Amino acid sequence: MKLLVTGASGFVGKNFVVHLSEMPDIEVVTFTRDNHVSELPELVSNVDGIIHLAGINRPQHNDEFIQGNTDLTQALANAVFNVVQSQQRFIPIVYSSSIQAERDNPYGQSKKAAEDILLKLSDTTENPVYIYRLANVFGKWCKPNYNSMVATFCHNIIRDIPIDIHNEGAEVQLVYVDDVVSMMFARLNEVLIALQANEMTPTSGFALAGPVYTKTVGQIAKQLNYFKESRQTLISERVGTGFIRKLYSTYVSYLPIDKFTYTVPKYGDERGVFVEMLKTPDAGQFSYFTAHPGITRGGHYHHTKTEKFLVIKGKACFKFKHMVTGEFYELFTDGETPEIVETVPGWSHDITNVGSDEMVVMLWANEIFDRENPDTFACPVVKPE
Incomplete structure (x- = not known):
């Protein structure tokens, strides 16, 4: 099975590629910012499925939202359309959209437009498309001081850099990167297996990646500080299950190498x-x-x-x-x-x-x-x- 991962050098993309590399029957083809959109037709023509993660969320100019989210998705959809028409086969797509697609801002509008492009592709060709409106994704390898509060808090707290909290009671919805990878791949793999066995009528639509955790900014900051203090108190938080397990794993992933060790009395x-x-x-x-x-x-x-x-x-x-x-x-x-x-x-x-x-x-x-x-x-x- 050959899969194309767009946005492979991004936060979710890096995690996805590593997970896929652990599976012996999967060959990964990547598309990053080093590639040109003109390469998509050839890349798409040789794969079985697509994990579409590429996008722009922190541009210097708002028109980059359209280029990185909407236009790129249109080019991808055009390439898939041509393969469906010429090769008479489907290339299922799982797409990482955002909960921002429900909001009236430039980023959300561009993600909503990308969703519409993929849904139109599905309506026109019956090619399976599954759209995941992701909450704030957290986990290892997320860039701090960019678009993830959790990444920034982890990075700063570990390094004794003050964190800036405007409203401790503000709620955020969070989803863990490994859960995202697991659920998106499971859906894609399930569809590919069914298509190969001619056991399904192609379907499309919105899908859920979770569990989604609703926390306040203050709760997250407090928990991360507990993690830090545990090296002095030696008292570990309950890091074996659920959200705390995932947050602790994320926190530890931001340790610089000179903090891999610590002494105890x-x-x-x-x-x-x-x-x-x-x-x-x-x-x-x-x-x-x-x-x-x-x-x-x-x-x-x-x-x-x-x-x-x-x-x-x-x-x-x-x-x-x-x-x-x-x-x-x-x-x-x-x-x-x-x-x-x-x-x-x-x-x-x-x-x-x-x-x-x-x-x-x-x-x-x-x-x-x-x-x-x-x-x-x-x-x-x-x-x-």
Whole structure:
């Protein structure tokens, strides 16, 4: 399958081309600002489908809206029309329009005119056309200080550059670039497969790319600042799902290479070191510690707190004692065996390095350590005679 991507060097285009390059059965043909509109007929005549992303949204003069959005789309439509007539085959098109097409401004008018051109092409030839009126797209590789508030905020906040907010309560609609790519390609691929199998009557119209997130400018700025502060607090936001996951991924993508790393506090004494790596609002914290040969750590119990230990280097002996019955238990593990040892509320526990080398242990606790309420009570574990 050969696909033409117009606007391939733009924000969405770069993401689209990379995604397509991961698919072994797809050959990508690109059209960028380095190409001339006169090249479109030949390019179009040799492809199976078109992802039309090219456009102008920040020109120096308003007439560039017409040239970059309307006229270019007309040239593309003419090329497709000729192929449908001469080769008797369809070339499905997915087009990235804008929610601005519903508004009376030069950019919106040019995008609406481009939509009308493609819909007319479909009416005339039945060539499938799917139009996506995209909200504000955010994600990696978007140019800051251009047309994306999220890109500008990420770039500036990371670099300690002030951000300019005129109205914190202003709402914006956002859609994530990977969602856009996924949904537009899925539609195009579905149509191409159906056409090749003669299993569909060509259809056209408007399609939705989402999910669309409605947020205020102030909410976005606040969340991005939380991301920045997490390197000091070590408390990570809930970055595993939904909008926060996508915004965090976007934020991190703007890190300059000299900020790919950051240091965390290290606490050391005669026993070894203890380092906290990551804390979460509701899923505990992660850390690691070391212990020199013969050193014992722990010797306490918890009422509610639980922990998971993983020895990744060295040899360890864990000892446990029930705080009511006095029942004793011990076990041995080492860095060669990926074995999790879990502490149980109501049992005092400790860990001893029984090897000849330094021991390194990863540790997860189900809550962030609270010095005011540590739920940690000293009680050395003594093996019964």
